[in-house]
Amino acid sequence: MTRPYLYQALPGGIKGRARVALLLLATIAGYGPAIAADDTPAKQLFGAVTLPSKGTPQPEGFYSKGCIAGAVALPADGPTWQAMRLSRNRRYGHPDMIHLLENFSQDAEKLGWGTGILVGDIGQPRGGPMASGHASHQIGLDADVWFTPKPATPLSVKQREDLPFTTLLDTSKFLTVDPKRWSPTHAKLLMQAASYPQVQRIFVNPAIKKKMCDTWTGDRTNLGKLRPYYGHDSHFHIRLRCPAGAKDCKPQAAIGTDDGCGKQLSWWYSKEPWAPPKKDPNKKPPPPPKPMTLAGLPKACAAVLSAPTSGVMAASAPADVPVPAPSPAPDTVPVPAEKPAQD
Numbered sequence: 001m002t003r004p005y006l007y008q009a010l011p012g013g014i015k016g017r018a019r020v021a022l023l024l025l026a027t028i029a030g031y032g033p034a035i036a037a038d039d040t041p042a043k044q045l046f047g048a049v050t051l052p053s054k055g056t057p058q059p060e061g062f063y064s065k066g067c068i069a070g071a072v073a074l075p076a077d078g079p080t081w082q083a084m085r086l087s088r089n090r091r092y093g094h095p096d097m098i099h100l101l102e103n104f105s106q107d108a109e110k111l112g113w114g115t116g117i118l119v120g121d122i123g124q125p126r127g128g129p130m131a132s133g134h135a136s137h138q139i140g141l142d143a144d145v146w147f148t149p150k151p152a153t154p155l156s157v158k159q160r161e162d163l164p165f166t167t168l169l170d171t172s173k174f175l176t177v178d179p180k181r182w183s184p185t186h187a188k189l190l191m192q193a194a195s196y197p198q199v200q201r202i203f204v205n206p207a208i209k210k211k212m213c214d215t216w217t218g219d220r221t222n223l224g225k226l227r228p229y230y231g232h233d234s235h236f237h238i239r240l241r242c243p244a245g246a247k248d249c250k251p252q253a254a255i256g257t258d259d260g261c262g263k264q265l266s267w268w269y270s271k272e273p274w275a276p277p278k279k280d281p282n283k284k285p286p287p288p289p290k291p292m293t294l295a296g297l298p299k300a301c302a303a304v305l306s307a308p309t310s311g312v313m314a315a316s317a318p319a320d321v322p323v324p325a326p327s328p329a330p331d332t333v334p335v336p337a338e339k340p341a342q343d
């Protein structure tokens with residue numbers, strides 16, 4: 001039987017072991033470029049990581065093409081929020097986003113939105129592309145909030161997996177909010193979310209934008225932050241600007257001062273956004289786009305992916321027991337975890 005070379009080298013005392021270590025290092029180093037050149041979809045790599053990386057929070061790249069170092073988790077339960085679909089492990093974001101959600105949840109309760117908010121996907125522990133559901137949410141600065149208020153009796157983990165989404169639209173009509181499902185509190189909730197200076201955009205269904213344009217009688221300064229988009233009829237999507245000092249965060253274009261109730265909205269009521277893409281019968285359809293690989297993301301994302309794990313964050317969903325509410329975190333410190341990491 002031929003023993004592998006490394007195995008033969010093992011009983012060689014300290015010198016031998018050092019040699020093994022060196023060889024292992026060389027082997028690992030040798031694999032580095034191979035990993036980077038791999039065509040494994042980045043969504044698989046980022047989806048497999050269960051904990052954030054250690055260190056200073058740093059969004060890398062753009063909302064729909066990037067990753068985040070040093071993300072923190074929104075605690076699954078808070079006094080005025082609950083995170084939904086815990087099994088997805090997508091409640092990580094930049095600390096600014098986590099703090100915003102906590103503050104917003106308190107403000108939401110104050111304006112009569114149940115006992116607070118139900119939070120949908122934020123991001124994966126190290127951001128990056130996801131196997132399902134979103135093009136953006138990659139750099140810890142996007143979060144979905146349900147159009148369903150947090151009920152008085154907290155939802156169990158199971159209920160949070162199973163609770164169906166409820167659309168605000170009358171699905172028997174074209175792009176129309178169902179007046180039975182809409183209330184002035186919905187409008188106040190959206191304008192509250194838009195009121196924070198760090199919020200740059202809020203994506204809502206075009207029908208919801210129209211409802212706001214038609215009925216909002218208060219200050220319209222922030223109405224332009226509500227951006228019509230496909231979907232977003234059972235949840236809305238909050239997007240933060242790049243935080244100050246986040247040098248690798250690629251900002252999105254400013255939205256301008258228009259309230260977005262004119263041409264921008266009427267386009268959604270034209271045929272154009274809903275027409276199937278035109279096909280040229282003489283041309284072969286282009287091959288489907290290849291999934292994003294690590295090499296296609298900002299360079300720093302390879303380092304984020306392989307960086308040591310943050311020792312303070314818990315990623316796994318809690319068992320079906322109430323999780324104690326965390327004390328409010330100071331502005332400069334990552335939100336403490338509910339429990340230490342398992343491994």
Ligand SMILES: [Zn+2]
Pocket residue numbers: 134137142143144236237
């Ligand atoms: Zn979203």
